[in-house]
Amino acid sequence: MTGERDEIAVVGAGLAGCLLACFLARRGHQVALYERRPDPRSGAPERGRSINLALSERGLDALRRIGLAEQVMADALPMRGRMIHPVAGAPGFQSYSVSGGRAINSISRGALNNALLEAAAKLPGVRIAFEHRLVGLDPATATMTFETPGGTVTAGARVVLGTDGAGSAVRGQLLAHGLVTESVDFLDYGYKELTIPPLGGDFALDPGALHIWPRGTSMMIALPNPDRSFTCTLFWPTHGTASFASLGSAAAIERHFAQHYPDLPPIAPNLVDDYQHNPVGVLGTVRCDPWQVDGRVALLGDAAHAIVPFYGQGANCAFEDVVELDRCLDECAGDWSAALPLFQRRRQDNAEAIARMALANFVEMRDKVASPVFRTRKRVEHALERALPGRYVSQYELVSFSTVPYAQVRRRVRQQYQVVGLAAAGLAAVVGAAVALGLRRRG
Structure with missing residues (x-):
């Protein structure tokens, strides 16, 4: 435990946590990266969990700083606009930029996580502990308790940084100690994923666009994947006559999609099976305050400020958090007690701004883009x-x-x-x- 006291602990080896480990190791820190899951490089993704994300300039800026942008972009699929699918008639394309040349990039979430994990693992001073689920944290001493396959273990650190997502265990521990407050505003909407497989070995839809089926109070989107499939995401109300709860039988599912998404069933042969077996996820905005306690424990990314996904900025915003924390450490000469409060002051208004813009973009995507x-x-x-x-x-x-x-x-x-x-x-x-x-x- 003595050696551990010199480490910076990063709890959560998702996208933000792995990127943060890379930035900290580059600064010369000893880093312990803890993850509750098994090593994601050795298993398949869970069914119904998003396999792609939209990477844009903020995320690319962070990746360039550690020399990973070129590697990640090698498998990226640029999307230069929205393809709007009406109930009747041909789809219409809407460019994202005035020139038509700028694009957001569909990236495999798993491949990006693995690339960042590999990059972190190769850096001197980084150790990674999988299957470590945080169950206790003493903020005064930065002592952590984990449940592992071998039993309960404790570990210490100089600083604990929570990058463990919207349901953050680190934030939960700070709440239990009465050191932070939180609000979680759930939408009356959920999401479910479907798949459009390759058609004749090629993409069934234009891979150069983010596809949207706007239907007023609900919508579906689809992003291309490197294997020439598309991941579709339904954003529907959780209750009512046109909701996830209203469709049960295979016949009802087939009728609903034939009526409201008529171009989907011919290219989605597993539609009913996906719909019946993939889970419904929740959508909400997480806010908490403060993001840090005594310069010893802090939250970044979704752990501090989860947002709804309708601007494609969740991962991009979290990556920008890492860049800003690195900048604050520079300005504070590595003094965590000064850098962490400065980080919150710099980022909190920005996190709130994108949270509001993401909510507004949901209304735009589902109600307005077809008008x-x-x-x-x-x-x-x-x-x-x-x-x-x-x-x-x-x-x-x-x-x-x-x-x-x-x-x-x-x-x-x-x-x-x-x-x-x-x-x-x-x-x-x-x-x-x-x-x-x-x-x-x-x-």
Whole structure:
């Protein structure tokens, strides 16, 4: 235990935890990376758990800093826009960027986790302990208790960093000690995953787009995978007549999809089996305060601020947390007691900003993307971007294709809308005056 006291403990070897271990080892720290699961490199993913994610500029920026971006992007599938699938008629494409050249990237979640885990394992000073489930934490001494296949063990550390997801055991321990408060706002929606397999050895849909089936109060999306399949995710209400609870029998499932998603059954032969056997996941926003205690225990990523997935920014935001913590350690000369509070001050407003934008984007994706008004607004927005390059930039581009802080994005977009609104009002006034003058002259 004496040697352990010199380690930085990272609890949770998911995406954020593995990336954080790499950054800390690069700084010369001894790192202990604890994970409750067995080694994910030696097993198959759980059924119904997302196998891909959308990686954009914030996540790529973090990967570049440890030299992994090129490796990860080798298997990436760039998605340059949304493909909207109506109930009737042909799908329509909506570009994400004004140039049409920028893309978010569909990445295998498991492959990315494994790449980060391998990178961490190769670094000097990193040790990884799988099948270690945190069941106790003394925040005053940073002493942890784990359940393992061999029994209960204890371990100490200089600092404990919780990167163990929305259901964080580290956050749970801090709550039990009365050191943090939390709120969890669940949506009245859940999610279930389906699969579209390759068709004739190729993609059944255009792999260069994120596919959306907007249906007003519900929707489905599909992202391409490197094996030429698509992972579909249903986002439906959890209760009511058009919800997960309302469909039971195979016949009812087939009728519902034939009516509301008619282009799916012909390309999803396992639709009924997937629907009946894949679990329904919950969707919610986690907030807590503070994110750290006495410069000794802290939370990062979803453990501190889980968000709903509708902006594709969960992993990107968590990666940005790691970059910011690294920056704070630089500015504080490695003093954790100063760096951790600074990290929270720098990131908390940004986490709240993306949480709100993600909730708003859910409404946009399920209700608005198919409407003529929305399409017109996007055309106007792209026209403004072409007319005012660098001065007018859409919210989507700022979030997905830049590292402008999320809170700053929200402020900038509000200012842009105000300017555009004033300009539109001024133009309307000029046009109105011209029309009135013309009428008077004719009169």
